[in-house]
Amino acid sequence: MSSPKILSVDDSRMIHTLINKGFTPYDVQMVFASNGAEGLEVAAREKPDVILLDVTMPVMDGVECLGKLKADPSLKDIPVIMLTAEAGKENVLKIAKMGVRDYIVKPFTEANVIERVSRLVTLKPKAAASPAPAVAAAAPTARKARIATDAIKILVVDEHPAIAESLAKAVSKRGWKVTSCPGPAEAQPHIASTVATEETPDIILVSLAFPGKGALKFYQTVRLNPALKGIPLVGLSVKTATFDQNEAKETGYCAIFTKPLELDEIPDRIARAMDLDITPLFYTSEGDCQVVSIPQDLSETGSLDLSRQSRKKIADFVNAGFAKLIIDLTGVSKFDIPLIRAVASIISECNGLDIKWRIVGDSPENLSNLPAIVSTNLKIAALKELNNPFPTTAPLEIFADRAAAAASF
Amino acid sequence: MPNSEKPGSALFIQTIDRYVPEVMQTMVGLSATPATGLANYPQPSKLEGITGAIGLSGKVNGVVYTAYSDSLGKHVAEKILGGSAGEQEISDVVAELTNMITGNLKSCLCDLGYNCALSIPSVMRGEEITVSARNATICVGNSYAIEGSKDSLKVLVFAAIEN
Secondary structure (H helix, E strand, O other), rough: OOEEEEEEEOOOHHHHHHHHHOOOOOOOOEEOOOOOHHHHHHHHHHOOOOEEEOOOOOOOOHHHHHHHHHHOOOOOOOOOOEOOOOOOOOHHHHHHHHHOOOOEEOOHHHHHOOOHHHOOOOEHHHHHHHHHHHHOOOOOOOOOOOEEEOEHHHHHHHHHHHHHHHHHHHHHOOEEEEEEOOHHHHHHHHHHHHHHOOOOOOOEEEOOOOOOOOOHHHHHHHHHHHHHHOOEEEEEEEEEOHHHHHHHHOOOOOOEEEEEOOOOOHHHHHHHHHHOHHHHHHHEEEEEEOOOOOOOOOEEEEEEHHHHHHHHHHHHHHOOOOOOEEEEOOOOOOHHHHHHHHHHHHHHHHOOOOOOOEOOOOHHHHOOOOOHHOOOOOOOOOOOOOOOOOOOOOOEEEEOHHHHHHHHO | OOOOOOOOOOHHHHHHHHHHHHHHHHOOOEEEEEEEOEEEEEOOOEEEEEEEEEEEEEEEEEEHHHHOHHHHHHHHHHHOOOOOOHHHHHHHHHHHHHHHHHHHHHHHHOOOOHHHHHHHHOEEEEEEEEEEEOOEEEEEEEEEEEEOOOEEEEEEEEEOOOO
C-alpha cells in the first residue's frame, strides 16, 4: 500500500515548514499549495488522502476552496481538516455545515496535527516502513485512532493473579481480552513474541511493586523496541506508595491505577489511557436521527470523557447532515452526577449547534425533572464547568420510545 | 445579534494578554510575559523594526499591530523554524503569528455578536513606523517580555465598535 498523501494549503511558509517537520518521522508524501486556487489544482492532480486547509488566504480563501472541493465529484470525498485561528462559534458552525471533517485551532502543536490526521489515515514511522514493513505495520506510534468497540488486548504484569482476574472480569462486557504475566522477566519474552502479530498488546498494566525498580526497567525495555513505542503503560500501585507513583510518572507511565481497583471505573480509565474514542459505545444512527443511549451505571470517568468527546461527535452530525438527536435514558430512574453531566453537556452542545433533541425514558416522572436537578446541582464542584442548557426549570417532555420521539420532531 | 454590552478596552487587553502568551508558547516555545496593558494607548505611536498588521472590518473596524525589533523578529523566527532565518522568513513568521493573535481576538468578538472579517496580514519594516486611528474608540496596547530576548514584543489594537 502506498504511503498516505497529505496536502497542506496555507499562505504561510512557516505553517508548511512546521507541518512538514511534524510529519518527517512518518512515511507520508507531503504536497503544498499557497492559496485556495492552487490547492484545488494540486488536489485535482495529486488526489491527496487528507487536506489541511487554512481559512484566510489571498486569491481564494479556505471557505471558498472548501465549497469548490465539496462541489467536485472527484474531490468531495477527500477529508478536509481546517487549520485556522478563526474559531468563533459562528465560523465553526458555518464551516462544519460545509462538510469539513475536523477543525484545528491555531496556535497548534505538531503533535495535535499528527493526532488529528492519524484519525483519518494510518501513519507509519518512516524508518520502519521500508526495511521492515511487518514491524512498521505493528508499530502503533500513530496508527489510525482506535475506538472502544475494538477488540482491545490488555497485558497485566502483576505478581498477584487475582488482579488480572478482576481486571478481566471488569473489561469483559466490552469484549476486551486480558492476558497476564507474573513479572517483568516473563512479560519481556511474551511481548517480544507478539511483535508484528495480531497479539501485540494495546496497553500494558504493570505493578509498581516489583523489587529493584523492576517496573521502571521494564518500561525502558519496552520503549527501546520501536515496534512497541506507542503502547501506553499504566502503573498499578497501592494508594500510599506515592514515591513509586511519582517515580513511575517521571519515567513515562501515562497513568497510575491505585489498588484496590475501582472496577466500575476501570474500562473507562483504560479507554482514557489509550485515548480511545468511546462514543461508538453510546451513539447509533436510526433513520434520520442520531441516538445516544446513556446507561444508569455510567462511570465518573466515562461521563467526563463522553461529555468531552460528544462535542466532536455532535459537530460531526452537522457535517453528516443530521439535525436530530434522541437521548435514550431507558433504564435510568435517577440522576446522579455522572448522568447529569453527560446529559446536560450533550444537550448544551446540541443547543449550540441548532440540533433538535428529545429524551426517551421509562421513568418519565423522574426524568422530566432534569432542568430542576441541573439547576440545583450547578454549584457542586464536579459540575462547576457545566453550562446549564435549560432556560427554565419547567419539566421536560419524556417520550416512551424512540419512535414516538422521532415522530415528534 | 450583538450582546447588549459593547466590548470595551478591558476585554481587548484581556484577550491579547491571553492569546499573545499562548501563541508564543505553543508555536515558538518561548514564554511571553505581559506588562500592564494600556487602555488609552497614545496615538500616533511610533514603532520600529518589523511590524505585522491585520485589519478588522465589520461590526468592529480597526487594525491589530504586532511590533518586533529586528533582533527579536530574528530570534522568534529562528526558534520556530529551527535554523537561520532571512528577511523573507522573518516576515512570514511575523505575519502568521499576527494572524493567530488576531484570529483569536476575532473569534472572541464574534462570539460576543461582533462579527468581523480579517484582512490578509501585511508586514512593514522601518525605523519609524507611525500608527494611529482617527476614529478608534479602542486604543489599547501592551508589551510582552519574550524569553531569551532583551527586547519586548508590542501589540496594539486600534478599533471602532459599531453601534
